[in-house]
Amino acid sequence: MSEAASTRAPVGLLPSLAPLLCSWLPLQRWFAGKGRPVTGFSLVSATELLPVAARTGPGLLHLLLGVDHRPHPTAGNAPDCYQLFLGIRRALPPHLAPALVGRPTGGPLAGLTVYEGLHDPRLADLILQRLRTPGSHGPLRFEHPGPRPALPALAGPLPARPLGAEQSNSSLVYGDTYILKCFRRVQPGPNPDLELSLALARAGCARVPAPLAWYGSTGPRPYTLGVLQPYLRGSRDGWRLALAALAAGAPFTDEARALGRVTAEVHTALAGELPTARLAGPGTERLADGMRRRLDQAARQVPALLPYVPRLRAAFDAIAELGRRGRGWRAQRVHGDLHLGQALRDGTGTPGHWSVIDFEGEPARPLRERRRPEPTVRDIAGMLRSFDYAARTHRPWNPGWAERCRAAYCEGYADAAGADPRSEPELLRAYETDKAVYEVVYESRHRPDWLPVPMAAIERLAAAPI
């Protein structure tokens, strides 16, 4: 393929890759279609970022791949779209052996080896070089926040490494200077991770790493595909810090309080920069309906939820009832999937120095839902669930530790926001229930061994008096 022809895949490319992808995709942590048989593929776009014809080194093929699944009662019939970086070489050097996708037996890549391109430092470097200069490459568009390049010129190349974390997407770290997140399952439209990080940068909020460059696809259905941010060197995420505190029998309340303050700061900045709304009357009914719908879908997917459904629904009915009686709530753009793993404490180890990352929202939800203004309690409930998760995964279970963190987090939030989330108990409970239901589905799909963690919360929430 030549660059000019980069939006058109060579004849026979997809049929030759399909059998390899059928086996490889379901093994990837970020593949959202686990347990749903793949029935076909289509190419949304194919871009040669490095010509495969160059025999001296690897080639790099960027694909937006439509994946069809057997129709599913809750997941629907629409194909999912995934972003792939396929490296292509004659033979794989030993250090790339684990990245193997397969060897096509026919088509334009017959006789060559196809592998996960993000794992190849040479190809990772090529992607960074491409990001340095705004402009188009076939259907892909590379952008910077302002007219001046945001990436300082650097003397030498930055060694790249894949993050290797349990992730919904894939990230590359460049010499501890930059981190590039490549979204995997993509939906057309602005990705909130980029949209909200840019808004927070405009607002001067120093709690969130500001995007330095990003790229997406153009066309009638544009996709946000990746974002480059400064790498917070030496930082540790809140989940690991919380588990370390639990293991040491140490309190975590000062950190929880600081996290509450940071959450409030981020919320205030988002409310100042992006549209807000008032949720009342039919809006409250719609909110409760969404929660009920997600609960019903979840119970179809995870039958262990079934006995709890009536009691859980009561929490959603309670907010609908408040709405009918005239109660309303302020709604604004929120993080959407806030948990301890999304908070990074800086490398100095100074208590309270937290940054917040990953504003993508819950990856399984449709983009238009994730971009809707919601009460800030949504994020607060997510973090409260996270303290519960940490305490539950630690042996012996330490419910008092979680309760103290939860209280401190709400106090910190109240200090900075001027309103305590516990003053809206019905809303908080509904959101905590909604989150626990989401977690049950998430764990059943990705980490079945962890299912008892959110199920314990389901039991607690179902038993609590309304």
Ligand SMILES: Nc1ncnc2c1ncn2[C@@H]1O[C@H](COP(=O)(O)OP(=O)(O)O)[C@@H](O)[C@H]1O
């Ligand atoms: N700016 C950053 N600096 C340092 N580490 C980061 C940064 N952004 C993300 N990370 C690390 O990468 C991990 C995954 O990032 P995240 O945005 O949560 O990806 P995903 O949406 O795929 O889960 C985080 O848990 C964190 O450890």
Ligand SMILES: O=P(O)(O)O[C@H]1O[C@H](CO)[C@@H](O[C@H]2O[C@H](CO)[C@@H](O)[C@H](O)[C@H]2O)[C@H](O)[C@H]1O
């Ligand atoms: O990958 P993301 O960060 O976008 O989020 C997904 O994965 C999370 C797990 O990695 C999951 O979070 C759940 O497990 C956490 C512990 O690993 C816990 O702290 C969270 O409270 C709990 O929700 C998250 O729900 C999911 O969207």
